[in-house]
Amino acid sequence: DNHKVFMKTTAGLQQVDVIYRRVDDNYLDPLVFDPSSVLGVAGIMSAYRKGNVAIVNAVGNGVADDKAIYTYVPAMIRYxxxxxxxxxxxxxxxxxxxxEREHVFKNIERMVIKKTNESGGYGMLMGNAATEEEIDxxxxxxxxNPREFIAQPIISLSSCPCYMSGTLKPRRVDLRPYALCGPDGIEIVPGGLTRVALKEGSLIVNSSQGGGSKDTWVLAE
Incomplete structure (x- = not known):
């Protein structure tokens, strides 16, 4: 009734100010979205609208997970x-x-094609590694269903010495930096997450496909 979120503790109810969300929008609040959901919290959207709780990974942020959005990023920045x-x-x-589809098909051996609704390295085709049958x-x-696919040139990721089984070996890596928005504006975190292709010669850094990750810190400018 008071549009606030509380957590049960051994010392009684404790108000929750911030929630880090890992639940899909549709299951977040059965009073607003899917009424059969048992994963979310009934009434949480009301508390959110009133400003009584902050939800990290705000409702609607999932649109950025759609790979098709990436095609419009430069235009969005300009607009x-x-x-x-x-x-x-x-x-x-x-x-x-x-x-664009015709261009990709003509140069498919230099392309990686991805499903817009997939993640973790699933549902994609590496043109330089696929057989003719797989390509067909x-x-x-x-x-x-062409609207569900994007394509990009195959990028040769950076190579970095990695400690593997007691020795240093070259592995492909990519860096995911993070930017935080606060009262003083947007700040870049002095570090990030480096994803590593653990298999020799592989360009796949996704953890679900056998990749690894390492904390990365920027110690000086």
């Missing part, structure tokens, strides 16, 4: 910020567009 992008964007082709099968799937 909403009236600025030019500082960092280069990996060229991204939306296969729902016939011209995947192409048919794209043609049937």
């Amino acid at each position: 909403y910020l009236n600025e030019e992008p500082i960092l280069k964007n990996v060229p991204t082709y939306h296969l729902g567009k016939a011209e 099968t995947y192409r048919e799937e794209v043609v049937q």
Whole structure:
């Protein structure tokens, strides 16, 4: 009734100010979304609207997980910020567009094609490693529902010495930096998460596909 979120403790109820959310939007609040959900908290959206609880990974943030959004990032920066992008964007082709789809098919051996609704390295085709049969099968799937696919040039990730089984060996890595928005504006965290392709020669850094991760710290500028 008071539009607040509380947690049961041995000392009684304790108000919750911040919730780090890992539940999909549809299951977050059975009073607002899926009424059959038992994963969320009834009434949490009311508390959120009243400003009585902050939800990290706010409702609707999942739109950024749709890989199709990546094709529009440079245009979004120009439109909403009236600025030019500082960092280069990996060229991204939306296969729902016939011209871009044709370009990808002609250069498929240099492309990685991904499903927009998949993650963790699943549902993708590495053109330089796929057989003709795999390419033909995947192409048919794209043609049937092209809006669900994007493609990018295969990027040769950076190589870094990694401690593997007692020795230093070269492995492909990529860095995920983080930016935090606070009262003083946006600040870049002096570090991040480095994902590592643990298999020799592999470009797949996803943990679900055998990749690893390492904390990364920037000690000096």
